[in-house]
Amino acid sequence: MKKGIEVSIAASIAAQLARVEVIAAYPITPQTHIVEHLAELVANGELDAVYINVESEHSAMSACCGSSAAGARTFTSTSSQGMELMHEILFIASGMRFPIVMAAVNRALSAPLSIWGDHSDIMAARDTGWIMLFCENGQEVVDSTIMAFKIAEDRRVLLPIMVNLDGFSLSHVIEPIEFPSQEEVDAFLPPYNPLYTLHPDKPLTMGAYAMPELYTEAKYAQEMALINSKDVVTEVMNDFSKTFGRRYKPVETYNTDNADFVYIALGSIGENIKTAIHEMKEQGKEAGFVSLRLFRPFPGDELLSVLKDKKRIAVVERAMPGGAANGPLFHEIATLMYTGGIDVKIENYILGLGGRDVLPETFIDIYNGVAHTKDTVPVKEKNYDVIGVRG
């Protein structure tokens, strides 16, 4: 039965269903409701876990590393500046192969200060060695959180995972969501059985340093684990589909079979793109949409098989390039197409920054090739369009 609930609260219930044992977190808008609700669940005895009220995100991620090293199922959540303050430790968590799960409620970065949603934070953290899932709606947040633990803790993986959801436009909306029962989740997700833990009965050294003759090998092994985790992600998604009936794939497609033109995007903006596609269909215009549910490891093969016969591709993203030739997502798609031998026009649109509303009609404008002439000022020497800049 579906229940109308705020997506943040749903995310914390998913962590509760996953029977997390240690939560270390620090509040930041728009992540707050997730950690507040978890603190409440622990305080009321509805979740048998330790909630560590740390003094910063740096310590949140550090405590998560300690907890995971000692063998507890560990959860945290953050946004924006909090993710930046964790940045140093994000690399360490993945390098030390701790299966921590984090709800990353995506938000713009300062300055100027903005509490609203975009992908600046996650794009700054995209190469930290974490597995990254993106969600379009609340149901996906719940399901992905449960799947995340199963993926992270798989002995073939042992890597941390971020479950990304857009700040406010997803985190704070009330949606009808179906929750699996505790018994169903228990059957799907067995208790965490760590391979190595810190314990005096079997002393181990964790976090040693590597001389130049070993560093490359250690990093290569980590990279291989991350790349190979894609198979486990797919496997867990398939298992999930079988158990709970909701289908998930690393690369989701919408109307791509019929269309020569496709949008590619991450996160909840996909819902607006789909609305636009639906409207365009009524006008006889065929457009498709590709949503990267899995962003790290980058699902290149799956994407190529969708993109290979397209005539025009529009990469839509919510982060400034920061002086790069294009937006970060565009880079990856363009590289993939070049190396995959796809030679078609590919466009890059930057939009929805700092919580700016993006309406479905913007995607119709993009399709019609007029998006960049509406309400925009020209940018010199650029390969991308920033939509909606007021002159």
Next chain:
Amino acid sequence: MCSVRPQGLSEEFAVSGHRACQGCAEILAVRLALKGFGRDTILVMATGCMEIISTPLPTTDWRLPWIHVAFENAAAVASGVESALKILMEKNKIPKKDIHVVAIAGDGGTGDIGLQALSGALERGHKFTYICVDNEAYMNTGIQSSSLTPYGAATTTTPAGKKSIGQSTWKKNMPKIAAAHNIPYVATACPSYPFDLINKVKKARMVNGPSYIHILSVCPTGWRIPTDLAIRYGRLAVETGVFPLYEIVNGKYSLTYNPEPLRHMVDYFNGQGRYRHLTVKTISKIQERVNLDWKRLKRLCELK
């Protein structure tokens, strides 16, 4: 002949093979402390000399479970370890056992970059011991000053020169900062007084809550002294009143060794390259400050 050696201390948890400089009192301090903590200990270490000399992959100096995550977060990592042990034991996922978590960091990792994480962990009341091994500078990166570098000491970032006396600020009082968190046990120690150090470690281990031990760890390399003199300089620091040995048990101060009458500072400064440039005037200024601090400490010890 009767032995004064405390029992059960023959086991080594920091073993030979590490790469500490010759005569390093910091590794000695850690080795002695671990004897006091015993086998059921998990060690969390910050980046610094002790981490770098002990764990080049695939080797290790530690016979205890040991983890290093980063420079500024030993206290936060220890919080996570302690919390995990607690819940896993509560849930009977691991057998119930009195496992003690110990975080160790240098003066930089404690007084500067790690102060926030330390404060958070002390305030949250985790049952763990935090040890600051204080060699009075960032030694691992090559003798740069920290907020625990004493006034007048030359380091590579506070060099003595025509316009500089070296470090121009007074050493931060870390034990007092730790005590201000109202934790049950704070102590200072020095490996030149090994049994005092081990006794304090044993007391810290028994405490039900956070404990903090500040250990003066002479560094021949950074202090520019001969490698056979670390123990002597540790003693001189105590005997001159520069580094008093005391405890703060539930807020109550007490000296654990009274070296009065204090020796003159000159005895301590002599022969240390880092103080070579000090003038008589500066030395007497430091002497005044040390006398004042000593008096204050004694007054604190008298408070009921």
